[in-house]
Amino acid sequence: MNEIFVLSSVAVILGISQPAHSQDECPPNADPVYCRLANETGGKVYVGDPQDAVDDIMERDFKAAKREKENPKHEYSPYSRDLGCDTQTENRTIEICKSIESNLEWGWTGHAMIAPAWRITPTTLRNVYCETEISAQDLPILKSMCNYPEFLDHNICSKPDNRRLAQALEDLINLIAAQSNTDAETITTIYNPRDENYILKDGCGAD
Template sequence: MRLLSIFTLTALLALAAALCWPGDYMMSKDIGCAKASNARGKEICAALSESMEWTWMGHAIVSPGWRVTWEGLRETYCKAHVTAADIPALKELAKATDWRLESGAGNLITLIENASGKGAEPENSVFHPKNEQYVLKGGCGE
């Protein structure tokens, strides 16, 4: 009986590990920057890749892997000096096959478009300057 319990527990732990273990691409910071079509796109992509953080949670599930976080987005925006002139390169990056690059580039576009507070984002969005958790709260100096 005890052997059966140990086997069952081991099987459950193995199943949990198999279901929670990240896919190969989530274990890597390679988000496809080599495929970017221009130098500025590669530079922004590299900054996004470098700023990614290892997290354990996805959307309400255990999902370990490298992701672009809000802090990483801020870091990329500031260190790569992203401006409205970069929107064409960002739109190209937002077509990436890796969802992390697609999402990061899309979020940078949203951040640029709303930096003045006149964009389409509501005041309760982290992309709106009036929000307490605004991604660029405090600017790039901190």
């Protein structure tokens, strides 16, 4: 009897996205329950020798490593304002990215090792928000810039190679989202209009 199992944890560890089978696409010998579990966990149903699954994972990992070697990520220095805005392709995304670049502030960063660098601050966010007149209409644009995963209930940008750009995009998304969500759970954040340290507390006319 062939062994049926769901392989998802290995794929997660290796950072590989596995296509899942729907119940309508189940292998002939697979239980629909396994297919449903695969869908829910992002795994893939295999029927037969577990080594087939391992070989499949290794092949995918090899292809991913090859793509990374052929198209290496650019290393952005924290001592430079460069956020890779030249990779943006739309006027609005270029405008927002350039504004973030120009409003970075020089200051101390780090925990175990402290050093000065160009960084994102609340003032950075306020200036970008005001200069570029960010509004709720920009939410889809900001999400597209950071490859925002809709299935999560929190904002994690995975697209920009530069972590500072990703941070700024996450913060701007939070700032917009909090304006329509002022419940008790988000009151104690700088994004919420009801918080005493709210980023836009003094409006866009503040010094």
